[in-house]
Amino acid sequence: MKNIGEIEVSDLPSSLFVEGGEILAPIRIYKKNNIFAIISDVPFDQYLAEDFAHAVHAFCKENQMKKIVFISGMESINQKKDEPEIFGLVTHKTLESLLYNYKIPKFLDGSIFGTDATIISVFRKTKIPLLVLYAECHPFFPDPKASITAIVILAKILNVKVDTSEIQKRLDKIRIQHRNLMEETLRSLQEKPVKAPQIYR
Amino acid sequence: MRDDNTIELRITPPIISSLFDDVEHGVLSPLSCLREFDHHWILEFDLPLVSKKDIKVTFDGNSINVEAKLKEKYSEEKLGKFTKFEYFKKSITLPGKIDSKKTIAKFQNGRLVIKIPKKVMGHHIKIE
Numbered sequence: 596m597k598n599i600g601e602i603e604v605s606d607l608p609s610s611l612f613v614e615g616g617e618i619l620a621p622i623r624i625y626k627k628n629n630i631f632a633i634i635s636d637v638p639f640d641q642y643l644a645e646d647f648a649h650a651v652h653a654f655c656k657e658n659q660m661k662k663i664v665f666i667s668g669m670e671s672i673n674q675k676k677d678e679p680e681i682f683g684l685v686t687h688k689t690l691e692s693l694l695y696n697y698k699i700p701k702f703l704d705g706s707i708f709g710t711d712a713t714i715i716s717v718f719r720k721t722k723i724p725l726l727v728l729y730a731e732c733h734p735f736f737p738d739p740k741a742s743i744t745a746i747v748i749l750a751k752i753l754n755v756k757v758d759t760s761e762i763q764k765r766l767d768k769i770r771i772q773h774r775n776l777m778e779e780t781l782r783s784l785q786e787k788p789v790k791a792p793q794i795y796r
Numbered sequence: 797m798r799d800d801n802t803i804e805l806r807i808t809p810p811i812i813s814s815l816f817d818d819v820e821h822g823v824l825s826p827l828s829c830l831r832e833f834d835h836h837w838i839l840e841f842d843l844p845l846v847s848k849k850d851i852k853v854t855f856d857g858n859s860i861n862v863e864a865k866l867k868e869k870y871s872e873e874k875l876g877k878f879t880k881f882e883y884f885k886k887s888i889t890l891p892g893k894i895d896s897k898k899t900i901a902k903f904q905n906g907r908l909v910i911k912i913p914k915k916v917m918g919h920h921i922k923i924e
Contacts, residue, residue, distance in 0.1 A: 677905075733842075733907070735829040735840075736827050736840075737827075767906060768844075768845065770906065771844055771870055771872075
């Protein structure tokens with residue numbers, strides 16, 4: 596995908612990334628054909644998430660987006676199956692067919708706090724429908740297996756091919772590499788009086 | 797190791813593990829989290845790239861020490877130079893007396909889960 600722009604969120608601590616000599620903003624927009632992807636390399640709390648969600652909505656409206664798919668994690672220390680499960684939640688009934696077509700169990704009961712709640716609250720008041728894919732994952736440790744499971748479902752929904760074989764081989768090393776990101780994310784969430792997003796307790 | 801019938805009292809999420817990496821000796825500090833229940837604690841360590849046979853868990857008073865050898869050396873850039881790491885090592889002090897004899901551990905999917913019963917220190921008071 597091609598990097599076509601970035602999203603600025605006021606109050607987000609000033610940060611930049613350098614990759615191969617190129618300066619990158621922390622929140623970037625990529626595009627290929629009719630699919631846009633928004634990626635953030637920095638964690639942000641529920642208060643910053645509101646500005647972020649409004650900025651994303653403005654961008655989607657301007658580009659006449661039909662739907663948004665958002666990936667998140669669902670706390671699961673006592674995961675029952677070896678493969679993490681994915682649950683879906685939609686803001687508008689028009690997206691419910693996606694859950695049936697791709698056999699994604701519906702997120703039926705529970706509570707949503709923090710950043711996720713802020714983003715969902717913003718979009719449920721707009722005309723652009725949002726599908727949230729919740730992947731069962733460990734709340735405190737990096738869980739690339741959960742990410743891969745979510746990406747595979749996302750690829751099916753978007754009708755694109757994704758090859759995860761290389762990532763599968765590096766799962767353990769990714770878990771070590773991402774210790775820092777995990778710690779920064781937890782620290783960011785703990786600075787405000789809110790717990791890490793969790794659905795079932 | 798499920799704890800469906802117990803109430804979780806407190807969660808202590810990981811502290812900044814990577815700051816405690818020992819670059820000189822090639823030792824990584826693993827992520828860990830501590831969950832407190834009525835009668836026990838659950839202490840969990842994230843130990844990717846490790847085999848069960850290469851994990852050593854020891855007690856020292858109320859501290860639990862975990863040491864594990866990596867299956868292969870892991871390289872990471874630290875302080876501007878590439879460092880090779882061969883071990884995970886961490887010591888956690890629990891906020892109370894532990895019953896080390898009844899402690900059990902399980903290693904699955906690169907995560908070490910240790911269930912540590914609390915030691916009840918008390919005596920009966922005669923009611924007159």
